[in-house]
Amino acid sequence: MTASDAAVLAAEAEAQARFDEIIAADSRIEPRDWMPEAYRKTLIRQIAQHAHSEIIGMQPEGNWITRAPSLKRKAILLAKVQDEAGHGLYLYSAAQTLGITREEMTQQLIDGKAKYSSIFNYPTPTWADMGAIGWLVDGAAICNQVPLCRASYGPYGRAMVRICKEESFHQRQGFEILLTLMRGTEAQQRMAQDAVNRWYWPSLMMFGPPDDESPNSARSTAWKIKRFSNDDLRQRFIGMLVPQAEALGVTLPDPELRWDAENERWHTSEIDWSEFYEVLAGRGPMNAVRLQNRRDAHESGAWVREAAAAYARTQAARSDGERQVA
Ligand code: FAQ
Numbered sequence: 001m002t003a004s005d006a007a008v009l010a011a012e013a014e015a016q017a018r019f020d021e022i023i024a025a026d027s028r029i030e031p032r033d034w035m036p037e038a039y040r041k042t043l044i045r046q047i048a049q050h051a052h053s054e055i056i057g058m059q060p061e062g063n064w065i066t067r068a069p070s071l072k073r074k075a076i077l078l079a080k081v082q083d084e085a086g087h088g089l090y091l092y093s094a095a096q097t098l099g100i101t102r103e104e105m106t107q108q109l110i111d112g113k114a115k116y117s118s119i120f121n122y123p124t125p126t127w128a129d130m131g132a133i134g135w136l137v138d139g140a141a142i143c144n145q146v147p148l149c150r151a152s153y154g155p156y157g158r159a160m161v162r163i164c165k166e167e168s169f170h171q172r173q174g175f176e177i178l179l180t181l182m183r184g185t186e187a188q189q190r191m192a193q194d195a196v197n198r199w200y201w202p203s204l205m206m207f208g209p210p211d212d213e214s215p216n217s218a219r220s221t222a223w224k225i226k227r228f229s230n231d232d233l234r235q236r237f238i239g240m241l242v243p244q245a246e247a248l249g250v251t252l253p254d255p256e257l258r259w260d261a262e263n264e265r266w267h268t269s270e271i272d273w274s275e276f277y278e279v280l281a282g283r284g285p286m287n288a289v290r291l292q293n294r295r296d297a298h299e300s301g302a303w304v305r306e307a308a309a310a311y312a313r314t315q316a317a318r319s320d321g322e323r324q325v326a
Contacts, residue, residue, distance in 0.1 A: 028154040031097040051091035052116035121284030128195035134174015136203040147227035
């Protein structure tokens with residue numbers, strides 16, 4: 001080994017030790033800090049998937065903006081869907097600090113190479129789906145994402161703080177839609193229950209595979225990106241839903257659901273993991289539609305990107321000219 005090789009290795013060991021210290025102290029890694037390549041890649045993977053989920057996640061609810069039952073409902077839904085776009089943008093920006101471009105991430109998504117949350121591959125045939133998405137999907141998102149506010153990577157954790165505040169409003173608006181329907185006619189009650197029946201199991205799958213089939217968990221937990229396991233968060237979510245379902249007057253569609261006092265866990269029926277893996281493989285009910293819509297939006301937005309880039313070039317040239325004159 002040459003002296004310069006040895007010096008490189010020593011510098012790397014020192015950087016790794018500093019990284020380990022920051023993680024152990026529950027402090028934050030910032031974009032300019034040295035980080036192991038695998039940590040960087042894991043974050044890009046998770047943050048990009050998360051960003052894609054927010055952007056694709058606009059579609060199921062976007063489907064109801066023109067058909068919301070009142071002006072007030074329409075304004076609320078429009079604001080919610082716009083919030084999801086904002087979440088996508090913060091998250092893409094956070095991922096960009098790790099050395100990937102927005103264009104690369106977008107290309108991976110429209111090429112069908114990137115994952116996004118399984119939950120957005122289900123259809124929204126009735127207005128009650130807006131309630132069920134808010135209550136169950138945003139509810140699951142909050143359970144999963146509040147711990148991410150403490151993620152060890154600074155830009156991700158900070159983005160999550162604002163996202164969680166907005167998700168919490170989203171969840172309440174979904175609960176309120178369902179409550180209104182449950183206080184309505186029998187047909188409205190049936191519609192609400194039907195939506196809960198369809199979204200309940202997919203919302204449990206949002207937390208990811210069971211712990212013993214989760215290849216990324218151990219490392220992400222050691223790096224303090226993940227703070228709780230997939231199964232623990234799923235349990236926490238069920239615990240949050242049970243009293244809320246009672247308040248709503250809806251039934252959670254699991255005849256086996258009960259508190260197992262001995263093991264201090266919710267006992268549930270077996271989750272149909274084959275359905276989850278089918279959706280991940282691109283064979284869910286709405287995968288093809290969601291991706292095609294995203295591709296079409298990307299193509300039809302090309303002129304906006306070109307115009308924005310041309311404007312930025314003109315502005316840059318103008319300020320260069322002004323600097324030279326000054
Ligand atoms: N869907 O080893 P693990 C929202 C993949 S945002 C698809 O356990 P990890 C707001 C996983 O990527 C919802 N794929 O992975 C909203 C991995 O594949 P890979 C999105 C999934 O990362 C509301 C493989 O399975 N939230 O709802 C899913 O440690 C309403 C093995 O899994 C986030 O992204 C899934 N459900 O844990 C918007 C939160 N689960 O990459 C609009 C941030 C797992 O190795 C309307 N992400 N996979 O090829 C996370 O917390 C984690 O990434 C997990 C998965 C917990 C999702």
